[in-house]
Each structure stands twice: as structure tokens, then as C-alpha cells.
Amino acid sequence: IDELLAEGVAGKRVFVRADLNVPLENGGDTVKIADDGRIRAVLPTVKALADAGAKVVVASHLGRPKGAPDPAFSLAPAASRLGELLGAPVAFATDTVGESAKSAVAGLADGGVAVVENLRFNAGETSKDDAERGEFADRLAELADVYVGDGFGAVHRKHASVFDLPARLPHAAGYLIATEVGVLKKLTEDVERPYVVALGGSKVSDKLAVIDQLLGKADRLLIGGGMVFTFLKAKGYEVGASLLQEDQIPVVQEYIERAEKTGVELVLPVDVLTSTGFPDLKTKAPAHPNTVAADAIPGDELGLDIGPETRKLYASKLADAATVFWNGPMGVFEHPDYAEGTKAVAQALVDSPAFTVVGGGDSAAAVRLLGFDENAFGHISTGGGASLEYLEGKTLPGLAALEG
Ligand code: 3PG
Numbered sequence: 138i139d140e141l142l143a144e145g146v147a148g149k150r151v152f153v154r155a156d157l158n159v160p161l162e163n164g165g166d167t168v169k170i171a172d173d174g175r176i177r178a179v180l181p182t183v184k185a186l187a188d189a190g191a192k193v194v195v196a197s198h199l200g201r202p203k204g205a206p207d208p209a210f211s212l213a214p215a216a217s218r219l220g221e222l223l224g225a226p227v228a229f230a231t232d233t234v235g236e237s238a239k240s241a242v243a244g245l246a247d248g249g250v251a252v253v254e255n256l257r258f259n260a261g262e263t264s265k266d267d268a269e270r271g272e273f274a275d276r277l278a279e280l281a282d283v284y285v286g287d288g289f290g291a292v293h294r295k296h297a298s299v300f301d302l303p304a305r306l307p308h309a310a311g312y313l314i315a316t317e318v319g320v321l322k323k324l325t326e327d328v329e330r331p332y333v334v335a336l337g338g339s340k341v342s343d344k345l346a347v348i349d350q351l352l353g354k355a356d357r358l359l360i361g362g363g364m365v366f367t368f369l370k371a372k373g374y375e376v377g378a379s380l381l382q383e384d385q386i387p388v389v390q391e392y393i394e395r396a397e398k399t400g401v402e403l404v405l406p407v408d409v410l411t412s413t414g415f416p417d418l419k420t421k422a423p424a425h426p427n428t429v430a431a432d433a434i435p436g437d438e439l440g441l442d443i444g445p446e447t448r449k450l451y452a453s454k455l456a457d458a459a460t461v462f463w464n465g466p467m468g469v470f471e472h473p474d475y476a477e478g479t480k481a482v483a484q485a486l487v488d489s490p491a492f493t494v495v496g497g498g499d500s501a502a503a504v505r506l507l508g509f510d511e512n513a514f515g516h517i518s519t520g521g522g523a524s525l526e527y528l529e530g531k532t533l534p535g536l537a538a539l540e541g
Pocket residue numbers: 156158200201290291294498520521522523
């Protein structure tokens with residue numbers, strides 16, 4: 138983007154593909170943004186372009202609407218938050234490439250900013266059919282003279298605005314993508330050791346490829362979240378009614394064996410918090426969890442967080458790290474009774490002198506929602522799937538397109 142700015146963008150229409158896919162809270166008539174981290178993350182790029190006199194057209198997806206307009210997934214709240222953060226008016230188009238978008242863009246003064254409606258209200262955005270995606274990319278291209286890719290959270294998606302559009306316009310990476318890639322490169326290419334990784338989240342199937350890679354890279358791997366029960370089961374423990382992916386047990390068993398062979402320390406919980414049911418996340422009514430040993434989960438109970446001994450254990454395993462990567466909550470942190478595990482890992486990162494990277498929409502939102510100061514971490518990534526796929530060593534369509 139610096140090159141682009143040096144060449145001059147005054148009066149040019151610059152399309153910024155951002156990731157404004159923020160968590161929304163429904164408060165009756167009003168929709169509130171639960172965490173605006175992703176909007177703040179794209180500000181440097183939008184500001185720099187606007188200050189240089191560009192006509193900035195910001196586009197993003199939000200949620201997973203089914204290729205047609207759906208008010209529940211409107212970008213309008215994100216657009217108004219962007220305006221607040223910029224301290225400048227932001228025009229909002231109620232469609233993505235239609236009359237509203239065209240007139241919003243035509244009405245932009247130099248240095249003005251417009252947001253167009255959710256890209257995924259258009260079937261072409263996510264289509265698997267190259268021609269259909271291409272057609273939509275052609276329509277997006279009509280809105281701009283230059284493309285800036287800055288939606289790091291979506292670079293792993295082969296979508297029209299991420300992959301096809303940059304091929305149709307002069308293009309550059311924005312500041313957010315440059316920062317994110319710089320940090321992840323450090324983790325993959327010249328990581329300082331000990332390199333400790335804490336992985337949580339609910340489904341082990343989402344994390345298999347990254348665990349596979351990390352077994353050859355990390356010195357220590359701490360496991361938490363719903364996926365931990367597949368590990369405990371693979372070790373031969375009974376996990377009661379806990380979340381379990383039966384079909385993944387053999388893969389996990391192979392990982393446990395490989396970790397032993399290669400000397401990667403694979404750390405599992407020694408105790409867990411359990412209950413007979415899932416907690417009420419709306420009322421947050423007290424859930425009265427039980428603390429049980431990880432190998433003694435009662436048959437009718439399910440594990441919902443790591444236990445107090447495990448919190449201490451994980452904190453000690455993070456204390457001597459030189460580099461930490463953390464992805465995925467340790468428990469159902471949205472309920473206060475099951476937030477302690479996630480808090481303990483976040484606190485261990487805050488206390489650590491290591492270079493700490495928090496990856497993932499959920500964990501990034503978790504640290505902010507739990508009240509941690511984001512400046513206390515080395516880097517909080519805006520990408521969940523994107524940062525994991527980068528660490529897996531995959532080619533990410535949105536990054537490849539910017540290089541082309
Ligand atoms: C994310 O939240 O990880 C990104 O915004 C991508 O969203 P998606 O998984 O719906 O493509």
C-alpha cells in the first residue's frame with residue numbers, strides 16, 4: 138500500500154476488501170457490535186487512503202447469509218461503527234453492486250468513505266463456479282480503479298472479492314494483511330524457542346491439519362476446549378456426555394504417539410469442570426459446576442472447561458516460553474462459571490515475557506470480552522481460520538492473488 142500511496146491515489150476509487158465480520162448482539166430493536174476489533178484493525182488502511190484523497194469503497198462479508206439479502210446480516214451497524222471510529226461520515230449502500238452502491242460511490246468526494254452492503258448477499262461471492270464468481274467480480278470491479286486487500290480474516294476463502302477481483306484491478310496489500318503475515322511468518326520461519334502452542338475450541342476436526350504441522354514445529358502443545366475430550370477418549374478415558382468426535386479418535390491416537398516419538402510435549406488436562414447440562418448463555422444463571430479428575434468424568438456429565446489444577450499446570454507450561462501461539466477458548470467462556478480456563482491462559486500470556494500471538498476470531502474476542510488489555514499481547518490476529526491455514530502451510534487464495 139505504501140507504493141500505491143507514493144504513486145498517488147487522490148481522486149481514485151479504491152476498493153478495500155476488509156473483514157468486518159464482527160460478532161453482533163441482538164438487543165431488541167437495536168443491534169450492538171459485541172467486539173469491534175476487526176473494524177479497528179482496518180482503520181490504518183482506510184485512514185491512510187482517505188487522507189491521501191482516495192475515494193474509499195469498503196466491502197466485507199458478515200456471517201454466512203445464503204447468497205441473498207438477509208437483514209440479520211446487514212453491514213449497516215459495522216458501517217456506522219466505522220464512521221464513529223474514523224470520526225467522519227461514512228456513506229452506506231443498501232446493496233453491493235446495484236444502484237445504491239453505484240450512487241454511493243459516485244457521490245464520494247476525494248477522501249470520502251463508503252461501505253457497500255454484505256458481499257455474501259450475492260451468490261457470486263462464494264460460488265464454487267469460476268464463471269459465476271468472475272461475473273460478480275466484474276461487477277465489483279466497476280466500482281473501483283484500484284484494489285487493496287486488507288481482510289486478513291477471509292484470505293483463506295476463494296471468494297470473488299478476495300480471489301477474483303484483485304486480478305481485475307491494480308492491487309496491493311493493506312497494512313493489516315502486511316502485519317498479520319509478518320507475525321505468522323515469524324512463527325513459521327524463525328520462531329524463538331521454547332515455542333508453546335495452546336489450542337482450544339470445540340471441534341478437533343477443524344484443528345487436525347494444524348496439529349499435524351505443529352507436531353513438527355512446536356516444543357509443547359497444550360490442549361483445551363471441547364476438542365480435548367476426543368484426546369482424553371483416545372487415551373482410554375471415559376468422557377461421559379462430553380463433546381466427542383468418535384471418528385477422529387484414531388487420528389488423535391496417532392498424534393499422541395507421534396508426539397511421544399518426536400519429543401513434543403503434548404499436555405492434556407488433569408481435571409475438568411463438568412455439569413449435567415449445557416449452561417444457559419442468555420441468562421447466565423449459575424451452573425454449579427463440579428470439578429472432577431480428567432479420567433473420572435461421570436457418565437451423565439459433560440466437560441465444559443479445564444479445571445483448577447489444569448489452569449495452574451497450563452500457566453506453568455506457558456511461563457518459560459519464548460514464543461506462544463494461542464488459538465481457541467479453553468472452555469465455554471461465554472458463561473462466567475466456565476470462563477476461568479480461558480482467563481487463566483490469557484493471564485499466563487499477559488504475564489509472560491514471550492512474544493505472544495492470539496489467533497482466531499473467538500480467542501481474540503474472548504480476551505477483549507473478558508476484559509484483558511489487548512496491548513498486553515504481542516499480537517492479536519483478526520484471522521481464525523486464516524491464521525490456522527497459514528500455519529498449516531497452505532497457499533491462501535487471498536494472499537496469492539495479491540502477489541500475482
Ligand atoms: C472469520 O470469521 O473467520 C472470517 O471472517 C471468515 O468467515 P467465514 O468462516 O464465514 O468465511
